[in-house]
Amino acid sequence: MDVKNQTFVGFTLLGLSEKPYHRLPLFCFFMVAYILCIIGNLLILLLISTQSQLHTPMYFLLGNLSFVDICLTSITVPRTISSLLSQDLSISFNGCFTQLFFFHMVGNMDSFLLAVMALDRYAAICQPLHYTTIMRKKTCVRLLISSWVIVSLHSALFTTMTSTLRYCDWFIHHYFCDVPAMLLLSCTDTYAQQMVVFIEGSLIVMGPMLFILGSYILIIRAVLKLRTAKGRRRTFSTCSSHLTVVIFFYSSIIFMYFRPSSLYSATYDRVISVVYSIITPMLNPFIYSLRNKEVKxxxxxxxQCGRKNGQKWLEERKDNEV
Structure with a gap:
């Protein structure tokens, strides 16, 4: 149906599955994943803000990553949970493109943060004597501000590009408003938009990824020059958490956004999007906490501090009762 001359009110998000008996399992999955994501990332933020030994550039960046991951899941998951409960699948036109704008802005900020964290690991391993000069707090803050400006402009371009299209269908085979799903609904030829997504999106996503790749090539070269195997393992272990997160994040992003449109599949796209929008933000704090001695x-x-305070409170309570 052509809606060019109609009053367009919004879209219908069909979610991960249109089958009614999938509603409860999906609700449980989204709810558990969201709770774990919020608790895990808030714990990382709490540790970094309260423990003086974590007041370093690396953990400052990790705290920002946790904040971004909380925002990323909060943009899509609460609304999905609400729709699974209420069975109201509708989303307004403005609401859809507002969600698209913030999702792409925050999602790409994840990519830039991982690149800045790679710079931190490079400076720590390859330039240890100049680490404090390279990774000054002012430098980190400037890099983060610049990254927010870039991803905001990128997201504004994508949002404007998709919101000005003419749509023939309002049933989105997804659980949130995303560019590939929106392009499939357009009445008009979207070749130009797809090329913009591929070319400009490649610069925004592949740029940080190539920077991370280059950083790790230099890191690996530096590690291999170490004389002992123990020293090599210990040095490279400081990068293992970051590298694990990078692999999880970029493998799903590349599959989702950088393949021919003929290979798009509504089912596979929805499943893959869960990886980078929910599972990766949920796993990040656990990856860093389980593989990092300082966080442990x-x-x-x-x-221990909580136990001591608890015991002290119990003793004071007993004394007052006596």
Whole structure:
């Protein structure tokens, strides 16, 4: 149906599945994943803000990554949970493109943060004597501000490009408003828009990825020059958490946005989008906490402090009762 001359009110998000008996399992999955994501990332933020040994550039960047991951899941998951409960699948035109704008802005900020974190690892391993000069707090803040400006402009371009299209259908085979899903609904030829997504999107996504790749080539070269195998393992272990997150994030992003339109599949796209929009932000704090001794020690310190405070409170309560 051509809606060119009609009053367009909004879209219908069909979610991950249109089958009614999938509603409860999907609700449970989204709810558990969202709770784990929020708790895990808030814990990382709490540890970084309260533990002085974590007041370093690397953990400053990790705190920003946790904040971005909370925002990324909060843009899509609460609305999805609400629609699964209420069965109201509609989303307004403005609401859809507002969601698209913030999702692409925050999602791409993840990519830039991972690149800045790669710079931190390069400076720590390849330029240890100049680390404090390279990774000054002012430098980190400037890099983050510049990144926010770039991803905001990128997201504004994508949002404007898709919101000005003419749509023949309002049933989005997705659980949030995303560019590939929106392009499939257009009445007009979207070849130009697809080329913009591929070319400009490649600069925004592949630029940080190539920077990360280059950083790790230099890191690996520096690690291999170490004389002992123990030293090589210990040095490279400081990068293992970051590298794991990078692989999770970019593998799903590349599959989702950088393949021919003829290979688009509504089913596969929805499943893959879950990886970078929910699973990766949920796993990030656990990857960093389980594979990082400093974070583990900070967690133990907080737990021990909590136990001591709890015992002190119980003793004071007993004394007052006596």
């Amino acid at each position: 020690n900070a967690v133990k310190k907080v737990i």
